[in-house]
Amino acid sequence: MARLIVVSNRVPDPKERGARAGGLAVALADALPRGSLWFGWSGRRAAATAATATLAEADGITYATIDLGETDYRRFYVGFANGALWPLLHFRLGLMSFLREDYEGYRAVNRGFAAALAPLLRPDDLIWVHDYHLIPLGQELRRLGVANRIGFFLHVPFVPPAILQVLPRAGDLLAALCACDVVGFHTDRYRDAFLDCCAEWLGARPDRQGRFDHAGRNVQAVVTPVGIDAEDFAQLAMRAVRGVEARRLKDSLVGRALAIGVDRLDYSKGLLNRIEAFARLLATHPEHRRRVSLLQVAARSREEVDDYQRLRRELDRVVGDTNGRFSEFDWAPVRYVTRPIRRRTLAGFYRLARLGVVTPLRDGMNLVAKEFVAAQNPADPGVLILSRFAGAADAMAAALVVNPFDAEEVAEAMDAALTMGLPERQERHQALRTEVWSGTAAAFCASFLQALRLPGGGAA
Ligand code: GDG
Numbered sequence: 001m002a003r004l005i006v007v008s009n010r011v012p013d014p015k016e017r018g019a020r021a022g023g024l025a026v027a028l029a030d031a032l033p034r035g036s037l038w039f040g041w042s043g044r045r046a047a048a049t050a051a052t053a054t055l056a057e058a059d060g061i062t063y064a065t066i067d068l069g070e071t072d073y074r075r076f077y078v079g080f081a082n083g084a085l086w087p088l089l090h091f092r093l094g095l096m097s098f099l100r101e102d103y104e105g106y107r108a109v110n111r112g113f114a115a116a117l118a119p120l121l122r123p124d125d126l127i128w129v130h131d132y133h134l135i136p137l138g139q140e141l142r143r144l145g146v147a148n149r150i151g152f153f154l155h156v157p158f159v160p161p162a163i164l165q166v167l168p169r170a171g172d173l174l175a176a177l178c179a180c181d182v183v184g185f186h187t188d189r190y191r192d193a194f195l196d197c198c199a200e201w202l203g204a205r206p207d208r209q210g211r212f213d214h215a216g217r218n219v220q221a222v223v224t225p226v227g228i229d230a231e232d233f234a235q236l237a238m239r240a241v242r243g244v245e246a247r248r249l250k251d252s253l254v255g256r257a258l259a260i261g262v263d264r265l266d267y268s269k270g271l272l273n274r275i276e277a278f279a280r281l282l283a284t285h286p287e288h289r290r291r292v293s294l295l296q297v298a299a300r301s302r303e304e305v306d307d308y309q310r311l312r313r314e315l316d317r318v319v320g321d322t323n324g325r326f327s328e329f330d331w332a333p334v335r336y337v338t339r340p341i342r343r344r345t346l347a348g349f350y351r352l353a354r355l356g357v358v359t360p361l362r363d364g365m366n367l368v369a370k371e372f373v374a375a376q377n378p379a380d381p382g383v384l385i386l387s388r389f390a391g392a393a394d395a396m397a398a399a400l401v402v403n404p405f406d407a408e409e410v411a412e413a414m415d416a417a418l419t420m421g422l423p424e425r426q427e428r429h430q431a432l433r434t435e436v437w438s439g440t441a442a443a444f445c446a447s448f449l450q451a452l453r454l455p456g457g458g459a460a
Pocket residue numbers: 018019020021022023024026027155156226262263264297298299339340341342343344346363364365366367368371
């Protein structure tokens with residue numbers, strides 16, 4: 001078996017496993033084969049970006065990390081990746097800011113990553129690059145003479161040409177991505193948008209398998225949706241619901257229903273719209289007052305980016321307004337937690353919840369939707385409300401699928417969920433469960449790697 005090299009912006013600290021919020025780390029940690037090497041940023045900042053990686057071993061995986069210099073960190077990570085690409089790929093053009101020096105910094109860090117990774121490679125390694133921070137990495141590796149198979153998976157949505165054209169240098173980035181052999185997406189829609197962009201900028205003429213030639217290479221665009229280790233998470237939830245934290249939460253509810261939201265504190269997750277929809281529920285359906293509490297876990301994220309600080313202030317205000325408006329001396333509608341919670345504890349909280357509220361304005365996939373389903377008790381399951389703009393909605397039609405921009409529609413879905421009878425809850429849960437148990441993290445890795453291993457074959 002060829003060795004697998006995974007490259008992602010952040011490499012998790014193996015000692016912190018399960019402590020940090022973030023979908024990519026969760027999906028990969030669940031599925032990496034022993035013997036793999038995981039390369040990327042350590043999460044630490046230094047005076048200058050390290051030229052060589054520091055190696056560490058844990059559980060049969062080698063972690064190779066480099067520290068980032070302050071200027072590179074600001075231009076690459078804060079500036080271009082999270083100030084330009086993230087908003088663009090989530091359809092938030094008004095939040096996108098582009099500076100040439102940030103773009104140059106982004107390209108420079110990708111060059112530096114390639115230079116630090118190349119000496120660690122063996123000729124038959126399979127290289128799997130992850131996410132929008134590292135779009136040009138494949139091209140930089142090729143420039144250093146790396147001839148290995150290289151795959152790239154995008155964890156966020158891909159946008160149609162009318163949106164991508166707003167980004168200066170979009171054509172260069174697309175061409176750079178096409179130095180990879182396989183480019184993977186969560187859904188057909190993202191892959192089709194990518195192929196449309198390649199047709200428009202690069203003149204690509206893809207076949208029905210998403211294959212086309214560019215600059216003397218053959219590239220294949222595949223759809224391989226991310227999932228979770230569902231059985232493992234279900235077991236975790238079953239144990240955790242009997243633990244101290246879940247019992248404390250249950251006691252504090254004194255028989256009221258629990259609605260739960262779990263997200264990084266990010267404007268793509270629709271947190272403001274969600275709180276407003278919950279306020280709408282309480283205003284238009286007063287029978288739910290005192291009968292339900294929304295626990296919103298919003299783990300702080302990317303606090304160095306101004307838009308994230310603004311969102312946090314705005315969320316503080318909207319939660320305060322809602323609680324001020326509806327609270328009574330012994331009940332508050334919204335419980336709002338910005339400290340990260342341990343994964344195991346979260347699993348128990350999901351299982352206690354009658355309602356899972358997953359309403360991003362845009363989301364590549366959204367693993368919380370899958371975790372919520374996996375954690376439920378099939379005999380008495382909670383109901384999932386899911387945004388149609390999450391990639392997860394493509395295969396989870398048995399959820400209550402909503403448009404998160406329509407507060408009334410979301411409030412009505414909350415009412416429907418809170419009043420839904422057991423047979424309908426069970427029927428919907430069974431359908432969702434089948435989906436979550438088949439689309440696991442292991443299945444994701446296997447289908448992407450199958451495409452990467454087999455020139456001319458693989459997933460479509
Ligand atoms: C990107 C894409 C795609 C959240 N708060 C806490 C916590 N979390 C965990 C959740 C879940 C993960 O973080 C979040 O995953 P998502 O998929 O919802 O979102 P992103 O971080 O934006 O991930 C996304 C994903 O990549 C994979 O491809 O699905 O669309 O944006 O696992 O449970 N975990 C802990 N404490 C928290 O407070 N321990």
